Amino acid sequence: MATSAGAGEATSAEGTETRRDFLILATGAFGAFGVGAAAWPLIDQMNPAADTLAASTTEVNLEPIQEGQRIVIKWRGKPVFITRRSQAQIQEARAVKVADLVDPEKDEDRVQKPEWLIVVGVCTHLGCIPLGSKQGEKQGEYKGWFCPCHGSHYDTSGRIRKGPAPKNLPVPTYSFLSDKLVRIG
Amino acid sequence: MSKPQITNPVMKWVDHRLPVFTFMHHELHEYPTPKNLNYFWNFGSLAGIILVTMIVTGIVLAMHYTPHINHAFDSVERIMRDVNYGWLIRYVHMNGASAFFIVVFIHIFRGLYYGSYKAPRELLWMLGVVILLLMMATAFLGYVLPWGQMSFWGATVITNLFSAIPLIGEPIVTWLWGGFSVDNATLNRFFSLHFLLPFVIVGVVVLHIVALHTHGSNNPVGIDTTGDDDQIPFHPYYTVKDLFGLGVFLVVFSLFVFYAPNYLGHPDNYVPADPLQTPPHIVPEWYFLPFYAILRSITFDIWILDAKLLGVIAMFASIGLLFLLPWLDRSPVRSARYRPIYRQFFWVLVIDCFILGIVGANAPDDPVFRNLGSFQYIHLGMISTAYYFFHFLVLLPLLSVLEKPKPLPASINEPVLGGGLGSAGAVSKPMEKA
Numbered sequence: 001m002a003t004s005a006g007a008g009e010a011t012s013a014e015g016t017e018t019r020r021d022f023l024i025l026a027t028g029a030f031g032a033f034g035v036g037a038a039a040w041p042l043i044d045q046m047n048p049a050a051d052t053l054a055a056s057t058t059e060v061n062l063e064p065i066q067e068g069q070r071i072v073i074k075w076r077g078k079p080v081f082i083t084r085r086s087q088a089q090i091q092e093a094r095a096v097k098v099a100d101l102v103d104p105e106k107d108e109d110r111v112q113k114p115e116w117l118i119v120v121g122v123c124t125h126l127g128c129i130p131l132g133s134k135q136g137e138k139q140g141e142y143k144g145w146f147c148p149c150h151g152s153h154y155d156t157s158g159r160i161r162k163g164p165a166p167k168n169l170p171v172p173t174y175s176f177l178s179d180k181l182v183r184i185g
Numbered sequence: 186m187s188k189p190q191i192t193n194p195v196m197k198w199v200d201h202r203l204p205v206f207t208f209m210h211h212e213l214h215e216y217p218t219p220k221n222l223n224y225f226w227n228f229g230s231l232a233g234i235i236l237v238t239m240i241v242t243g244i245v246l247a248m249h250y251t252p253h254i255n256h257a258f259d260s261v262e263r264i265m266r267d268v269n270y271g272w273l274i275r276y277v278h279m280n281g282a283s284a285f286f287i288v289v290f291i292h293i294f295r296g297l298y299y300g301s302y303k304a305p306r307e308l309l310w311m312l313g314v315v316i317l318l319l320m321m322a323t324a325f326l327g328y329v330l331p332w333g334q335m336s337f338w339g340a341t342v343i344t345n346l347f348s349a350i351p352l353i354g355e356p357i358v359t360w361l362w363g364g365f366s367v368d369n370a371t372l373n374r375f376f377s378l379h380f381l382l383p384f385v386i387v388g389v390v391v392l393h394i395v396a397l398h399t400h401g402s403n404n405p406v407g408i409d410t411t412g413d414d415d416q417i418p419f420h421p422y423y424t425v426k427d428l429f430g431l432g433v434f435l436v437v438f439s440l441f442v443f444y445a446p447n448y449l450g451h452p453d454n455y456v457p458a459d460p461l462q463t464p465p466h467i468v469p470e471w472y473f474l475p476f477y478a479i480l481r482s483i484t485f486d487i488w489i490l491d492a493k494l495l496g497v498i499a500m501f502a503s504i505g506l507l508f509l510l511p512w513l514d515r516s517p518v519r520s521a522r523y524r525p526i527y528r529q530f531f532w533v534l535v536i537d538c539f540i541l542g543i544v545g546a547n548a549p550d551d552p553v554f555r556n557l558g559s560f561q562y563i564h565l566g567m568i569s570t571a572y573y574f575f576h577f578l579v580l581l582p583l584l585s586v587l588e589k590p591k592p593l594p595a596s597i598n599e600p601v602l603g604g605g606l607g608s609a610g611a612v613s614k615p616m617e618k619a
Contacts, residue, residue, distance in 0.1 A: 040270075041269070042241060042245055042274050045245055045248070045249070045271060045274060046248065046268055049249075049263070049269060049588040050266065050267040050269075051263065053268040169518030
């Protein structure tokens with residue numbers, strides 16, 4: 001930038017910053033902030049809207065679920081598998097050597113109450129819905145879930161045991177509002 | 186014309202194959218511009234910025250809008266209440282339409298005052314009129330989309346204008362509607378076209394700018410530039426001036442968006458469309474009011490043409506006339522500064538347009554003055570409509586012949602620097618960067 005020696009402007013030697021450099025930087029920074037502030041609403045509008053967010057929690061009544069039974073509910077457009085596990089299923093999940101797992105995670109860390117397993121029912125490979133929640137569906141070699149798309153096997157804790165899926169079925173945020181009422185999300 | 190000094194090797198490589206940087210340097214940096222442009226020359230770039238703003242906010246709104254008669258109104262309300270910053274984006278889009286017209290109207294009257302439509306800028310002017318027509322179509326289509334009462338009845342009234350055409354009028358209206366009234370098919374196609382037309386406008390704007398840069402901007406003196414003494418490079422002189430003008434515009438625009446977002450709208454459009462009940466007063470958006478007044482001012486039949494058809498013809502002719510303007514005004518002097526009589530009639534035309542706007546906003550048979558019941562708005566509308574056409578069709582051709590213009594300066598430099606004294610020349614020197 002050419003240094004201009006206008007009237008009343010402090011002139012300085014070559015290479016040092018002038019008043020004009022400062023003004024240009026300050027104006028540029030102010031302008032950049034303004035552009036950012038104007039752009040943000042245009043970007044943020046693509047995030048979930050208030051009504052979408054309001055629909056992002058689901059309460060589930062656990063009362064009618066029998067021991068060993070699994071149900072599927074819809075939460076944020078995705079299936080959530082809720083299992084009331086039997087003692088045998090809990091034992092099975094806890095007997096595994098954690099270090100041998102594809103995605104090592106203790107069963108205790110995946111449940112709030114051992115009886116209730118709540119996982120998002122979306123295969124971590126390519127997003128199919130694993131089978132095994134309904135009576136008569138194939139549950140896979142580890143008696144959890146089996147994904148029909150590419151053959152991933154999940155165990156009774158929803159952990160990946162065999163097949164191409166890289167991760168365990170994720171556990172959503174949830175809290176027990178009472179013994180028989182859970183809020184997911 | 187000089188080539189820009191490009192030092193960045195990547196830019197150099199690109200520019201050698203696709204001279205985008207040379208082009209930008211040529212058109213936005215060194216582009217020689219008359220040095221006497223006043224603030225009325227800000228409104229072209231301002232209109233361009235608003236066009237971009239309208240397209241950006243419009244694309245975003247389309248992400249949340251549903252063009253279906255059962256969902257359109259609710260989806261707009263959802264934008265206002267639930268979508269993040271949806272209220273802001275919609276209010277910017279809504280008031281942006283009004284701002285676009287204010288800016289473009291000033292831009293047009295600037296052209297009228299300084300004779301910017303005269304040779305060699307006739308096509309530049311005519312492309313501008315095309316842009317105005319496209320803008321009006323786009324604005325009308327967009328106003329229908331929220332599917333409020335004004336949307337619905339505005340669409341009904343305007344599409345019914347075409348029924349005035351003899352013989353083929355009714356089939357055309359049915360074709361426009363895609364049914365037998367304004368309905369879902371109409372809303373769908375209006376949304377599609379409302380999305381399309383702004384991009385057509387961008388295309389015509391590009392042609393408008395190409396035509397502009399061919400002979401350069403007109404200027405307040407209205408004479409051609411004679412050399413370097415008359416011109417300054419576009420950057421930084423006019424980039425800075427345009428940015429300052431943008432700042433002032435944004436202050437005013439923000440006042441509307443944040444403090445009076447619905448001031449220019451009509452409350453009835455927050456009532457969902459009801460095909461079985463017409464609101465008591467149907468008023469178009471303010472920017473259509475003068476044209477609406479002209480439409481309603483023709484209440485008499487001429488020969489086999491009925492009043493309805495004549496009204497429609499008059500309304501379209503009021504804009505179509507502008508295409509002929511370069512040939513209606515034959516005066517060789519561009520700027521009204523040197524046309525003492527035209528200058529006065531220019532302001533009469535401005536006042537006439539304001540009066541037409543007021544007439545358009547009022548019911549035709551209401552009295553203009555409370556204590557003078559026989560003089561109604563319809564009469565005022567007839568007078569001002571007649572004057573509008575009189576100005577362009579009679580006054581301008583006559584003035585071209587009768588008016589004696591003031592002597593023009595020899596160059597732009599002369600009036601700017603008060604006679605081109607030696608001291609003034611010295612002052613201008615430091616502005617030229619080595």
